[in-house]
Amino acid sequence: MAEHAVPLAEPTIPEGTAMLALQRLNDAAGLVAAADLALERGLLGLLAPGPMDVGALAVAAGLDPKPCEVLVRQLQLAGAVARTPDGRVAARVDEPGLRYTLRRWRTLPRVVDGGPPEPTAHLYPTLTPVLADWMLPSHRVVARTVGRAGMHLLDLGGGMSPVGQLVVEAHPDARVTVVDRPEVLRVLADRLDSRADRFSLLAGDLLVDPLPADADVVLLSGVLHLFDDDDVLRILRRAVRATVDGGTVAVAEPLLREDGEIDETITAYEIGLHLRHPQGGIWPYSRLAGWFARAGLSDIHRLALPGAGSLVLGTVGRPATDRT
Ligand SMILES: C[S@@+](CC[C@H](N)C(=O)[O-])C[C@H]1O[C@@H](n2cnc3c(N)ncnc32)[C@H](O)[C@@H]1O
Numbered sequence: 001m002a003e004h005a006v007p008l009a010e011p012t013i014p015e016g017t018a019m020l021a022l023q024r025l026n027d028a029a030g031l032v033a034a035a036d037l038a039l040e041r042g043l044l045g046l047l048a049p050g051p052m053d054v055g056a057l058a059v060a061a062g063l064d065p066k067p068c069e070v071l072v073r074q075l076q077l078a079g080a081v082a083r084t085p086d087g088r089v090a091a092r093v094d095e096p097g098l099r100y101t102l103r104r105w106r107t108l109p110r111v112v113d114g115g116p117p118e119p120t121a122h123l124y125p126t127l128t129p130v131l132a133d134w135m136l137p138s139h140r141v142v143a144r145t146v147g148r149a150g151m152h153l154l155d156l157g158g159g160m161s162p163v164g165q166l167v168v169e170a171h172p173d174a175r176v177t178v179v180d181r182p183e184v185l186r187v188l189a190d191r192l193d194s195r196a197d198r199f200s201l202l203a204g205d206l207l208v209d210p211l212p213a214d215a216d217v218v219l220l221s222g223v224l225h226l227f228d229d230d231d232v233l234r235i236l237r238r239a240v241r242a243t244v245d246g247g248t249v250a251v252a253e254p255l256l257r258e259d260g261e262i263d264e265t266i267t268a269y270e271i272g273l274h275l276r277h278p279q280g281g282i283w284p285y286s287r288l289a290g291w292f293a294r295a296g297l298s299d300i301h302r303l304a305l306p307g308a309g310s311l312v313l314g315t316v317g318r319p320a321t322d323r324t
Helices: 018-040 043-047 054-061 065-078 095-112 121-134 136-146 162-170 182-191 194-198 229-241 264-276 285-294
Strands: 081-083 089-091 152-156 175-180 199-203 215-221 243-254 297-304 309-316
Touching (some): 018 043, 018 065, 018 095, 043 054, 043 065, 043 089, 043 095, 054 065, 065 081, 095 264, 136 162, 136 243, 136 309, 152 162, 162 175, 162 215, 182 199, 194 199, 229 243, 229 285, 243 264, 285 297
Parallel strands (some): 152 215, 175 199, 215 243
Antiparallel strands (some): 081 089, 243 309
């Protein structure tokens, strides 16, 4: 008898039910438990030299073939390993990366009780180049929005100054001042090409160290969320003082929804942010716009950026429309 393929209906658990909530938590916990175990049994270390047959991997890890297959499939689900066309298992992430990603969550109980987070400043020299590439579509929109010929852009906590680099590429007579930690600026200095003469690198603390006072645009891209509310206002006031009359302060950040509803990407990001920078946070647009107004900015508005971010802009001094 001929077999007929019967299309299977998607087994869906209705939204808003306890069963769906538990199912999601169960899936997430299962993924983490499997990744933790794979780490403990050294699976990713074994795969570091190159792809392996799953049977050979099981033997090398001291696992029975069946649980090894199950663990490998969970790692596949997470994207941590992939199958080669001939069915072998290839690592997509390295062991130190996975260990760091999983172990960092162990500090959450300490952090929520007011204890110190793990220090992160030492990560920025390696993290900021990755961030710059990862967020490129968003940086392009920011650069197009704020960039113009002959401008002076002050990029506070600029990292690799991805927006500054795009602005100078489009407007070779623009100038960029980047303020960041010296160890980050050393990496930036190595990456700047023939346009290095358009950049001034100011090593220091953006909260306290002197800033230029002639910026046409001050940019804070992915920076304000690191600071507590008082410091956010303090930094915005410093940004205003660093900007010429009629200039712009621009903040690129992921923002919470106004209605209190959950945005998946931003909410996932928020808990990681709390783990690393419990003093910082993310806010809805109305809260940030309130700080903009208190810092003396006018014509405050917001643009959506590719990905999960928003660009919030405000004008220093009299709005352009009031000037003759
Ligand atoms: C998330 S990164 C964003 C980098 C860059 N703006 C971008 O969009 O790719 C935050 C940057 O702020 C810098 N930073 C944090 N606190 C700072 C401070 N107090 N003074 C100067 N830079 C600071 C970090 O070193 C890091 O380069």
